[in-house]
Amino acid sequence: MRSRALLSVIVGLTCLGLAVLPAGARAANGQHSTAGTAELLLRHPRFVADEYADGDFKLVYQGQAADLYVDPDDQPGVARALGDLQNDIAMVTDLHPVIKNDVNELAAEAVLVGTIGHSLMIDHLIDTGKLDAEGIAGKWEAYVIQVVDEPWPGVAKGLVIAGSDRRGTIYGIYELSRQIGVSPWYWWADVTPEKQKDLLVRPGVYKQGEPSVKYRGIFLNNEAPSLSTWVQRFGGFNHDFYEKVFELILRLRGNFLWPAMWSPKSFFRDDPLNPKLAHEYGIVIGTSHHEPMMRAWGEWGRFGRGEWNFSTNRENLLSFWEEGIKWTKDYEKIVTVGMRGDGDEPMMHDGTLEEQIAIMEQIIGDQRQILSEIIGLDVTSVPQAWALYKEVQELYENGLKVPDDVIILLANDNFGNIRMLPQGEERNHPGGFGMYYHFDYVGGPKSYRWVNSTPNHKIWEQMSMAYDYGVDKIWIVNVGDLKPHEIAIEFFLELAYDVNKWHRDNLDQFSLQWAQREFGPEYAAEIARITDTYRKFTGRKKSEDVQPETYSLLYYKEAERVLAEFEEISFLAEQLYELMPEHKKDAFYQLVLYPTRGAKNVVKVNIYAGLNNFYAAQGRAAANLYADLAEQVFADEAADTAYYNNTLAGGKWRGIMSNAHIGQKGWETPPANIMPEVRRIKVDPGAEMGIAVEGSRTAYTQDGAVITTLPQFNVLSKERHYIEIFNMKSDPFTIEVVPEEPWIKVAVEDKVVGLQSRVWIEIDWELAPKGDWITGSVMAAGAGKTMKVMVYVNNPESAVFDALPPMTFVESGGYVSIEAEHYTRNIPFEGYQWQRIPNYGRTLSSMKVFPADGPYWTPPEAPCLEYDVYLATPGNVVVTVYMAPTNNINRQRGLCYGIAFDDQPIQIIDTFPKENDAFYTSPLWSRGVMENARITTSRHRLEAGLHTLKFWLVDPGVVLQKIVIDTGMVMPSYLGPPESWYVGKIHGQELDKDGYLQLLQAYDYGHYLLAHTPVGANHGQTSRENHDSLREALLRARSVLGDQYAGFTRRMAALAEIKQAIAEFRDGIVFKEGYAELEGLLAETRSFLDSVKTGTGHGEYPMAARLELLDWIRAADAVLRNETAGIEERAAAYTALAEGLEKFKGSIIIDPNHRILKPTADAFVRGGAYRGSLFGSRENLEVKLDRENEGMTRVAFIKFDVSGLASVERAVLRLYAEWADELENRVISLFDVTGLEWSEWDLSWENASTAGGAFIASRNVTNTPGVWYEFNVTQMVKQHVEQGATEITIRIECSTSHYVGMVRFTSREAKENSPELSVIGLTR
DSSP states (O other), X not given: OOOHHHHHHHHHHHTTTOOOOOTTOOOTTSSOOOOSOGGGOSSSOOOEESSXXXXXXXXXXXXXXXXXXXXXXXXTTHHHHHHHHHHHHHHHHSOOOOEESOGGGOOSEEEEEEETTTOHHHHHHHHTTOSOXXXXXXXXXXXXXXEEEEEETTEEEEEEEEESXXXXXXXXXXXXXXXXXXXXXXXXXXXXXXXXXXXXXXXSEXXXXXXXXXXXXXXXXXXXXXXXXXXXXXXXXXXXXXXXXXHHHHHTTOOEEEOOOOTTOOTXXXXXXXXXXXXXXXXXXXXXXXXXXXXXXXXXXXXXXXXXXXXXXXXXXXXXXXXXXXXXXXXXXXXXXXXXXXXXXXXXXXXXXXXXXXXXXXXXXXXXXXXXXXXXXXXXXXXXXEEXXXXXXXXHHTTOOOOTTSEEEEEBOSSSOBOOOOOGGGGGOTTOEEEEEESOBOSSSOOBOSSOOOOHHHHHHHXXXXXXXXXXXXXXXXXXTSTTOHHHHHHHHHHHHOTTTOOTTTHXXXXXXXXXXXXXXXXXXXXXXXXXXXXXXXXXXXXXXXXXXXXXXXXTTHHHHHHHHXXXXXXXXXXXXXXXXXXXXXXXXXXXXXXXXXXXHHHHHHHHHHHXXXXXXXXXXXXXXXXXXXXXXXXXXXXXXXXXXXXXXXXXXXXXXXOOOSSOXXXXXXXXXXXXXXXXXXXXXXXOEEEEETTOOOEEOSTTOEEOOSOOEETTTOOOEEEEEEESSSSOEEEEEEESSTTEEEEESOSEESSEEEEXXXXXXXXXXXXXXXXXXXXXXXXXXXXXXXXXXXXXXXXHHHTSOTTOEEOBTTEEEEETTOOSEEEOBTTBEEEEEETOSSSSEEEEEESTTOOOOBTTBSOXXXXXXXXXSOEEEEEEEEEOOOOOSSTTSOOEEEEEETTSOOEEEESSOTTOXXXXXXXXXXXXXXXXXXXXXXXXXXXXXXXXXXXXXXXXXXXXXXXEEESSOOOOXXXXXXXXXXXXXXXXXXXXXXXXXXXXXXXXXXXXXXXXXXXXXXXTOBOHHHHHHHXXXXXXXXXXXXXXXXXXXXXXXXXXXXXXXXXXXXXXXXXXXXXXXXXXXXXXXXXXXXXSOBSSSTTOBOHHHHHHHHHHHHHHHHHHHOTTOOHHHXXXXXXXXXXXXXXXXXXXXXXXXXXEEOOSEEEEEXXXXXXXXXXXXXXXXXXXXXXXXXGGOEEEEEXXXXXXXXXXXXXXXXXXXXXXXXXXXXEEEEEEOTTOOOXXXXXXXXTSOOSOSEEEEEEEEXXXXXXXXXXXXXXXXXXXXXXTOSEEEEEEEEEESSSEEEEEEEOTTSSSSOOEEEEESOBO
């Protein structure tokens, strides 16, 4: 049951006949309206209850459902939506109400639905004063819901839903559906509503005014491979599919759609019912930014004539566009005008900017003439939009005249940051402005197409600012495949519907209300925290861009802290999933568990791979364990995705999560996930100790070493630091760790080192001596070595800090790190002030000046934040400022802030100079969007002591997140140093994650053992009881890992328990002598057999020999599977198989006329600035096609001496690809250029034969490195030998459907795997 306290508030308010302001209404001071109490965050109060009170309307009561009525002559879409309500009531109550069209047949209680001016019933109720339509009639998409006594003869009580237009009526219907418990995502995310016996509507008048934004919609885009695979359940992108989309948009209170458009599909032509049903549903259809005049991109390739170039093909384009308007003239639409190039490219026109503007103005003029002629109305009555996407914006900035009635559709930068906003008089453009936003993108610097990485806070900050600047005609967002962006889509459309409902102080309430609606109140707070947090984490680094080196493995325990925080919400999600009732599990998996655990696993596999490589470089035996664990995480993520794609909801979502999301290197999504590279090292028998220190790459292995690199301890931060004692060999050894001072404390993870043991060192501050530089040490001994670790402590007298004012930050560790919200003073100016946006940004929160659409300031006359800081180190400092990657929304300016210490001169720092543009050609922009931060620096000189750092706004749009003052010791990291101590900060209020990685690694290793140890009695197997015992221990460890408040002591205790459980499990694994050796030989034999060819030719093996070896394989396999087989049987099977393998290898057919020829010369050449360069001495042959930069294109040549051949039966060129890029498929082609005179010492682009020659052969090359590729060149070699040639030359080229593609083969100079020509033939 819902909260009774909330219900009592609602009842009291409904008795007052509360009416809600129009959604777009703004308070007089220009700020978003926040009128009402927290209970009224809904647009109007909850009016549906489950217990009867006097005066209630009985929607469903005591087994009876009220009738549903709609005028048969009402507008299209209304009756259909009422049918949805009928089904929704049935879903909730198992009662199916009856829809009636005759008022005289209605029961005593009836739901009366209709559109004002189109329903006799509704108009009658308004005329008789029974229905309060004040503020609703004549508005856009408004509605009123009211309980009316005796609305019609024979009807005692009616629940009236009346809309100002048909969508208003539809929204009112769906509001009732929401209130009875049906989620808009009931179909699209399998959110099953809770069953209810009774549904009562409290008496009252519930109004909803006009939406804030007129057209609110989504763009289905980048739909292959995921959506295009899944949609085959409908037979394609037909009306069966789109009806589901239309309904979802309306349930989310949207009204606008750009349909899926990747070529060759066409919303209009592929299924004529698509546009017809969109119109009947009430969905406004448009076409995307590069699809003018209601024609899909793919239609030009199918139906167009000539090139997509207005300058050269105007008449054919005009005819093409005319047909698009004819097809859609009777449908509600927004017509995209203007023109871009074919396939989301710049327009084909090479003239000056002025000429391009003139062409565009002519295009728009011609298009508007078509609209006027075909539709037959004043062209200004046809909604039109011109999209300023990518390069088109430049035309607008340089003076292109837009017709007054055309909506100017602005755009973000494809990464959630608005490119520009209207300024000054520009804001008065009569047609108004819209915004095209992104949750999904294909393009540079990197595509992102998987789980959502645009948090609600970012959406709110950017889009509410757009609204403040008058962008309120269209909001449309690119949602890719739609899933898994459910939460972001709903928030975007909610904000567009009622922009003032959500503000910086209640954004968390959206997630809480969403979680309550989808999963009930019991765990709503936890679910809201999970979904907000995972999107914060994917927002600070998109999954597609996470690499092993993204988060620092060395400094500030950054990678450990990031992983711990992600794991905590992932474990919590797993626990909640197990607690969910069965009918909620599918929805929870889609909306919460999969995106959370999946995004976490992307971070985890990269951190584990990074640790593997780091440990391998230090020679740690633990490197191999982390290789195993990284591969297990990669497999776990693949299993989650496979479950989503194949099993979830009975296989309903087959293929919907097909986008790769791990290992992307270039801008394009790879065809499949790519496992991060891991290294395994050879581990010899014995024991050898090494020590690694936090913050250092150096591994100390010398006996007697004195280690001086442990970070300093500081009394203010009171942190722990660690050393790791590791084994470089395979045998465990015992260690002794002894502090040499009584004020040094150590906590040893494991006193017996198998792989490694972390030793935590901390200071007993009650005992530690006072001073700025106190020295101590810790002795560590093991495996015959002893080393000393120096401990340095900063513990000044407390009097140094006692006199400092509150909120003063104190330098420690060589820096001061400040979260923006922890200012000392916030100084407003002329009604403008910095305000906190909680939980927005990469770390804690953000600060931004509101109102957001203010003027440009000249510090010090500007809103200012002041931060008091105490520095112990005099000299030069560097101040690094972390901000959101906002663009210069006024394109005539940069995006500046002012900064100064004390009374020093103010420095104006431009974070995004106007010469930059939001495009991948700008390194500043590219770095900003990939790091989700704009990072700038300024330099200052300061004396030691107390100072005030002042930060002023100059340009609206600056969003401040973090400030770091570097006094000389800031180390590289992704998120910057953790926040420093300030006066008033309580030690321990920030939850440390010390010990988390070690507990997590043990937990993961336990799961690895379970996954790789079958139940049984054979070698490598164990009992069911042993499995269950370890699994129970893992569950106990998970409860600690999932608890964000679990402290160091609890984690260390859990670590000891799980290590003991793992040791007992390993002791319970069956070991049989000789089993592993036989198993290894069997795998080797099978692998060898798979790698060779059977036949009668050279290098092949006879079929009889293959069959004989298969018999030996089967016999050995039978021995392995026999649980009762003894050591003698395994030894005999090993001997027999080894002999059989050697016999098989000896059966290879060798043609006496076969020989391997090695190149006598090979080289590659390169164009552009490298035209004269020589590359013949390189150990590789690079072949590359770059369509955009000839200087990057490379072609290879290879020469063989064939003078010794008298005849040729077969010739195969074998090339070893040591590397291939991961952007697109590549084709390697060979050309005969025999006769070219050249050597490795003189061949360059200038004298090479880079074109011409007879084609020989070609083949595709995959992304996989380390592969031999064979090309049949028999005819070419044979021809030249028969003609008496003594040498041949082959040119090697790369081609690709992408703009660039490259492969690197080994050359003859390579140490191994050099090219070869395999020839069978007679010699001279």
